[in-house]
Amino acid sequence: MYKEWSERFRALGDGTRLHILGLLSVRDACVCELVELLPVSQPAVSQHLRKLKQVGFVREYRQKSWVFYALRTDLPPVIAAFLRDLPVAESDVSWLSTHQVAISCAAMEEGSSTDSSSLLTKSLT
Amino acid sequence: MYKEWSERFRALGDGTRLHILGLLSVRDACVCELVELLPVSQPAVSQHLRKLKQVGFVREYRQKSWVFYALRTDLPPVIAAFLRDLPVAESDVSWLSTHQVAISCAAMEEGSSTDSSSLLTKSLT
């Protein structure tokens, strides 16, 4: 009866995963960006993302060479409410706003317009 | 930054503890009642209660020979909202409603009126 919710909460019960969710609440991000912003190795980030995907908190989509992760829009209301209030470090927000490596690269490589914000508004398929 | 919340969620990340919180959302209960309703030993129940107390989800108070546990009323809003929606097995609800061992004993022993419901409405000190 409580198995599903205990799994969801275990997924939230780790500082690194909360950090990831906070970052994704600012904008979608690819794995390499998360690796830059988090104090753990790339495999560790991958494993955390897998866990977050298993419980249905994030989805992934491929953009050029990069795998982007995004918060799902069909989160349980309690979880969605929590993530809305989740604080994000100012330094993280500014990094994501300015130093957008992968998004810049993607935008350049596909020769699209200078509006790279379209990458941030992907809807859940 | 995320330490406090990850600890709270780790406390919720266990089926037995969610079960306990569900029971306490019906009414306050003493440890021996929880032991009867849960499929684990008395020390295990005590340890779960300690963890729930450490993160501020429950409080304890003594009533005669028994230690009662109750949900705190100053929970973080997200947690309070979750607990309001948390389902409780019908069998648990009926056990707590009818087979109220410790409360009956306490009421009898202190020779009080037949209204044992006062025990259920303790406010947080």
Added chain:
DNA sequence: TCATGATATTATTATATCCTTATTTCCTCA
């Protein structure tokens, strides 16, 4: 199709978690 870079998986280790049994502590009340 092959090389490359991005991500995922595997193997391993250290630590944390959760259970049990045994024991101790702490109230209550005779």
Added chain:
DNA sequence: TGAGGAAATAAGGATATAATAATATCATGA
């Protein structure tokens, strides 16, 4: 004050978790 019951703590073992390093997979573009 001391006997008895209720609950907490301690000790120990099995499993889960989270990190790393090493390796494998996979998509892209030349």
